[in-house]
Amino acid sequence: MIEFRLDQRSGVSTYLQIAQQVRQALRLGLLEPGDQLPTVKEVVAHLAINPNTVLKAYRELEREGLAGGRPGQGTFILRTLAGSSLRSHAALRRDLGRWLEKARGAGLDEESIVALFTDTFHDSSKEGVA
Secondary structure, eight states, rough: OOOOOOOSSSSSHHHHEEEEEEHHHHHSSSSSTOOOOHHHHHHHHHHHOOHHHHHHHHHHHHHTTEEEEEETEEEEEEEOOOOGGGGHHHHHHHHHHHHHHHHHTTOHHHHHHHHHHHHHHHHHHTOOOO
16 A cells, blocks of 8 residues: 655645655556555545545546545545556666665765756756657
């Protein structure tokens, strides 16, 4: 089951963070059709947020056709976003783990690592490499 995390410093609204984390889990194959999302009550207890925020995130996922509510049962995943590249994720994760170790070894903190990755990713996208 997915466990949501909030980043108050991100500038991204709470409901969007929840929806983005579900989409990310779907892309990584961590959630599959039929899986149940945490109940609104569980998310509220874990994150100490307003129930309407969770409902808004789940409605967003329903609008996108990714999740659907079942009265009295909860919200369930309807489709995946994982592509055929899912098989290569393990090797890429290992490579990325080694890169993160090097970045930390070079003295970069979390925000610097994210900034470097994001900048490099955007540069490579402009060049048509990514």
